[in-house]
Amino acid sequence: MKTMTTTALALAIGACSSLAQAETQSQDFVPITLKPGNEQAEAKGFIDGQSLSGSTRNWYARERATRAPLFTHTKGDGTRRATHSRDNWLQGTILDYSSGFTQGTVGFAVEAAAYNAIALERGRAAVAGPNNRTLTHSDGDVIGHWSKMGLGNVKARVSNTTLTLGRQSVDTPMIAYIGNRALPSSFQGAFLHSAEFDNLSFDLGTFDRVSPRTEQSLSKFRSEYGETGVETDRASTVGLNYQPLKSLTTSLYATKVEDFWNQYYFGANHVLGDSAVLSLTTGLNYYKTVDAGSQKMGQIDNDTYSLSFGLTHQAHTLSASWQQVNGNEYFDYLHETNGIYLANSLLSDFNGPNEKSLQISYVLNMAAYGVPGLKFNLYNARGWGIDGTHYQGNAYNVRGMDGETHYEWGIGTSYAVQSGPLKDTSIRATYTAHRASKAQADGSLDELRIVTTIPFNIL
Numbered sequence: 001m002k003t004m005t006t007t008a009l010a011l012a013i014g015a016c017s018s019l020a021q022a023e024t025q026s027q028d029f030v031p032i033t034l035k036p037g038n039e040q041a042e043a044k045g046f047i048d049g050q051s052l053s054g055s056t057r058n059w060y061a062r063e064r065a066t067r068a069p070l071f072t073h074t075k076g077d078g079t080r081r082a083t084h085s086r087d088n089w090l091q092g093t094i095l096d097y098s099s100g101f102t103q104g105t106v107g108f109a110v111e112a113a114a115y116n117a118i119a120l121e122r123g124r125a126a127v128a129g130p131n132n133r134t135l136t137h138s139d140g141d142v143i144g145h146w147s148k149m150g151l152g153n154v155k156a157r158v159s160n161t162t163l164t165l166g167r168q169s170v171d172t173p174m175i176a177y178i179g180n181r182a183l184p185s186s187f188q189g190a191f192l193h194s195a196e197f198d199n200l201s202f203d204l205g206t207f208d209r210v211s212p213r214t215e216q217s218l219s220k221f222r223s224e225y226g227e228t229g230v231e232t233d234r235a236s237t238v239g240l241n242y243q244p245l246k247s248l249t250t251s252l253y254a255t256k257v258e259d260f261w262n263q264y265y266f267g268a269n270h271v272l273g274d275s276a277v278l279s280l281t282t283g284l285n286y287y288k289t290v291d292a293g294s295q296k297m298g299q300i301d302n303d304t305y306s307l308s309f310g311l312t313h314q315a316h317t318l319s320a321s322w323q324q325v326n327g328n329e330y331f332d333y334l335h336e337t338n339g340i341y342l343a344n345s346l347l348s349d350f351n352g353p354n355e356k357s358l359q360i361s362y363v364l365n366m367a368a369y370g371v372p373g374l375k376f377n378l379y380n381a382r383g384w385g386i387d388g389t390h391y392q393g394n395a396y397n398v399r400g401m402d403g404e405t406h407y408e409w410g411i412g413t414s415y416a417v418q419s420g421p422l423k424d425t426s427i428r429a430t431y432t433a434h435r436a437s438k439a440q441a442d443g444s445l446d447e448l449r450i451v452t453t454i455p456f457n458i459l
Helices: 006-022
Strands: 051-065 071-074 080-083 085-098 106-119 145-158 161-168 186-194 200-211 235-245 248-257 261-274 278-291 301-313 316-326 356-365 374-387 402-416 426-436 445-457
Touching: none
Parallel strands: none
Antiparallel strands: 051 085, 051 445, 071 080, 085 106, 106 145, 145 161, 161 186, 186 200, 200 235, 235 248, 248 261, 261 278, 278 301, 301 316, 316 356, 356 374, 374 402, 402 426, 426 445
16 A cells, blocks of 8 residues: 555645646647756856755654554564554654756766654554554664665756766656655666756656665665565666647656566646636546566556546636556556556555546635635545456465455645745645455555644755
8 A cells, every 4th residue: 555645635636726727728839949048057066056955844644443453563572463553653854965066068966865763653562563654673663763865866967968876866657756754765776857848858767776765774676566575676767758738748658677567657737728717637647567577576467547637716626536457466566656646546546456446536725715825625536346356476465356345535734834934834634534345455444644844944
């Protein structure tokens, strides 16, 4: 299960809503033209362009299983005991130094970020570790305080094209950092981003390790839903982002995960109309996944897509999202990544074999009522038709799924400070309930999550 807060969904929808609220969206064609500016030509120098900034995040989550226990913790005698509850409370802090780019045709820069976490809840039974929320020893004892190098890289830039080598943060449809814990994940490798055109950019990257959200060491990549625990030595991606119309953005990516799979992605987002009266935001996400190499994840032939429609009238956005998995295995992605740009990826990913799901959501943006930065959201999502009985491999535990169903609803609020010394500080509170049939993997539970993030600038 990938835990994505309901407010994150609200903010994503709200971003589209804000775009729509700006003005009536032009449907004009945008020709491909070179950017008039050159970022490297405007480089301030290694020292003059440097910055030192960061953020601190108070992250609290309270989970309660409503039927069978979903968690375990280690007792003093070393045995594991099932429990219905899990509580995690941490303070995560990031301190990020970035130099400026040196001047000249080719500019060089460095970036280094220290990540620090303090466990505010340290009870072994409470945190139910090990898990990916609170760092513990193998016996479940909480590590009260820990640090690591979250980012550490060297950059080279020519014109508007930048090559980054080392540990870095990346955001693409299949290899993307995930930031829904006290600290985010990051990746070790090489990444090239080229933005020489106004409406067309290219990405090319290859990575051999991931720095997990709640671990101090680097790890090899593994899949999110695979039962076998196998690892891969490398994940590589290539893609482009293109805006053919002022109202339409598109993305096309391909990723090779060595000996796991080849995965292909197409995404599009279109805005029509004027939200002062009525605007329509349409989103499409499509993934094609096929096995590759030595097939460590077994045979895979999976087509998964989501299609969403959002109607905005002033402060109000009402959305409907359809998602469907065509394949006898999970729609899978890499663990410790946010490589699932599907509309119904919520507390549950709604990604079971052959699963269909429908989500209805509502967002209220209080800026229209004189309170900018305050938003409320609620949603209900239902999944059905989960059928893994025809699965032939051994990487996924799905054969017992025959007509499984589940549903999820959530309510949340978020506020971002608009001005003053705490500008951009955000507070999010969400309550989510998930109910599942017996063999659906996510189980039945309730979660309350409260997250406060305070950014700061030192230099």
